[in-house]
Amino acid sequence: LQVLDQAWAASHPTLVMAGGTDDAACGPQGCEI
Known part of the structure; x- marks a missing residue:
């Protein structure tokens, strides 16, 4: 994850x-792993 x-x-x-990648659940930063 990013800082x-x-x-x-x-x-x-x-x-x-x-490993959630759902943008709707990942907040404003997203969660690209």
Whole structure:
């Protein structure tokens, strides 16, 4: 994840661990992994 995504990822660990790539669920930065 990008540095800017870390704060969001900390709030959404389940989605990140699941490899979430749904833009609607990934917040403004998106979550390209």
